[in-house]
Amino acid sequence: MKSLVILGSTGSIGQQTLDVAAALPERFEVLGLAAGRQIDLLLDQVRRFRPRYVAAADEAALAARADALRTCGARVISARELSTLPEADVVVAATVGHAGLEPIVAALAAGKDVALANKEAIVAAGPLLARVARRTGARLLPVDSEPSAIWQCLQGEVGTPDEPHLATLVGLAPSGRAVARLILTASGGAFRDWPQGHLSRVRPADALRHPTWRMGPKITVDAATMMNKGLEIIEAHWLFGVPYERIEVLLHRESIVHSLVAFVDGSMKAQCSLPDMRLPIQYALTFPERVARPSVAHLDLAAVGALSFGHVPPERYPCLSLAREAGQHGGTYPAALSGANEEAVACFMAGQVAFTDVAPLVAAALDRHAPVWEPEIDDIRQADELARAVVRERAAAAAQPVSAVRAGAERSDAGAAGSA
Numbered sequence: 001m002k003s004l005v006i007l008g009s010t011g012s013i014g015q016q017t018l019d020v021a022a023a024l025p026e027r028f029e030v031l032g033l034a035a036g037r038q039i040d041l042l043l044d045q046v047r048r049f050r051p052r053y054v055a056a057a058d059e060a061a062l063a064a065r066a067d068a069l070r071t072c073g074a075r076v077i078s079a080r081e082l083s084t085l086p087e088a089d090v091v092v093a094a095t096v097g098h099a100g101l102e103p104i105v106a107a108l109a110a111g112k113d114v115a116l117a118n119k120e121a122i123v124a125a126g127p128l129l130a131r132v133a134r135r136t137g138a139r140l141l142p143v144d145s146e147p148s149a150i151w152q153c154l155q156g157e158v159g160t161p162d163e164p165h166l167a168t169l170v171g172l173a174p175s176g177r178a179v180a181r182l183i184l185t186a187s188g189g190a191f192r193d194w195p196q197g198h199l200s201r202v203r204p205a206d207a208l209r210h211p212t213w214r215m216g217p218k219i220t221v222d223a224a225t226m227m228n229k230g231l232e233i234i235e236a237h238w239l240f241g242v243p244y245e246r247i248e249v250l251l252h253r254e255s256i257v258h259s260l261v262a263f264v265d266g267s268m269k270a271q272c273s274l275p276d277m278r279l280p281i282q283y284a285l286t287f288p289e290r291v292a293r294p295s296v297a298h299l300d301l302a303a304v305g306a307l308s309f310g311h312v313p314p315e316r317y318p319c320l321s322l323a324r325e326a327g328q329h330g331g332t333y334p335a336a337l338s339g340a341n342e343e344a345v346a347c348f349m350a351g352q353v354a355f356t357d358v359a360p361l362v363a364a365a366l367d368r369h370a371p372v373w374e375p376e377i378d379d380i381r382q383a384d385e386l387a388r389a390v391v392r393e394r395a396a397a398a399a400q401p402v403s404a405v406r407a408g409a410e411r412s413d414a415g416a417a418g419s420a
């Protein structure tokens with residue numbers, strides 16, 4: 001029986017983690033739940049799963065439900081306390097964005113295994129998370145479907161059963177041994193078939209219609225810009241210790257192959273399943289075991305018929321190049337990239353800027369960034385805040401400055417590496 005703490009339990013990943021826990025009650029106990037602002041949903045979850053501890057960013061709204069929580073036997077504590085509870089075996093990090101970083105650092109510092117969905121945290125603070133995890137022996141277990149696929153493909157190739165978590169975080173060097181390339185697959189997002197000229201007119205509701213996955217709003221917009229894949233390049237770099245030039249992106253519309261590893265002998269391994277996040281969530285939680293979960297739909301390749309693969313057109317997805325460059329620069333550049341992107345996506349969702357302004361706004365923040373090369377958590381926080389401030393300033397200054405920075409973004413795209 002593992003005791004789970006779920007940060008971001010009211011979100012898409014959080015709710016699917018609870019589905020997994022509910023389906024495997026003999027394996028998982030829900031010890032603590034943390035939400036942002038959806039307190040009614042949190043309360044429903046508390047009634048159903050009876051966690052001993054709860055936290056929420058909206059502390060006032062949570063305090064207003066104190067009686068109901070007490071009746072269910074749940075104590076209100078902070079997200080930080082929740083992530084370091086002595087009784088917790090695994091902390092599921094399913095908060096979206098930079099807000100999730102500090103509880104993750106606290107969990108790793110307390111020696112807790114972290115099942116990581118919150119990719120923005122490892123993007124902003126990869127070296128810091130790696131350092132803390134190495135010091136305490138805590139593991140970062142990938143939840144995101146692409147890193148999970150790579151993790152699954154690497155089983156039996158590097159590491160040993162008692163060093164299950166591979167790569168840099170346990171001091172292994174797969175890049176120097178069997179692995180030639182990591183290949184992340186990308187669906188292309190909501191606008192993959194739209195004429196490029198129409199992209200400046202898309203509405204937030206259009207961006208939320210992902211062709212294959214049902215996810216939270218921020219990651220769905222990131223999938224449409226392909227910033228999501230850019231963040232995953234940086235995530236994979238830190239999780240698996242493979243240099244950026246050997247991490248590629250492959251367009252794969254069907255979202256059946258979740259990623260691949262190419263080996264030095266010319267072999268490739270791919271991990272396939274139906275697009276259902278409960279599978280990688282469960283794999284992280286039961287690792288190294290694979291467990292049958294009732295009522296799971298299995299992949300029928302004959303029914304799928306054909307799978308397609310292709311190159312990513314770089315001119316269509318400038319965010320991908322921006323992310324790769326930020327990762328290659330290192331230091332606080334990825335934190336600035338991620339903070340700027342979070343803010344630019346929020347501005348787009350609020351109708352303040354166009355979809356095609358997201359990349360130029362991020363590029364403007366990166367242009368203005370003054371990096372710290374070996375950052376501590378305060379440097380990362382500051383990089384995030386300053387990058388957001390640049391984006392807010394540009395977005396508020398209406399059309400002219402946004403189109404002015406677009407020229408800057410086009411300049412950086414032209415010089416970008418871009419494997420896709």
Ligand SMILES: NC(=O)c1ccc[n+]([C@@H]2O[C@H](COP(=O)([O-])OP(=O)(O)OC[C@H]3O[C@@H](n4cnc5c(N)ncnc54)[C@H](OP(=O)(O)O)[C@@H]3O)[C@@H](O)[C@H]2O)c1
Binds near residue numbers: 118217
């Ligand atoms: N969804 C997927 O299929 C998927 C796949 C791979 C990776 N991921 C990654 O997993 C993470 C979560 O994604 P998601 O799609 O589940 O997002 P989501 O549906 O938007 O959920 C986000 C969660 O974070 C909470 N939250 C937001 N702001 C917060 C704050 N300031 N403080 C504390 N909690 C806060 C939300 O709480 P309230 O709702 O209560 O406000 C919610 O529980 C992201 O990093 C994403 O990139 C998601």
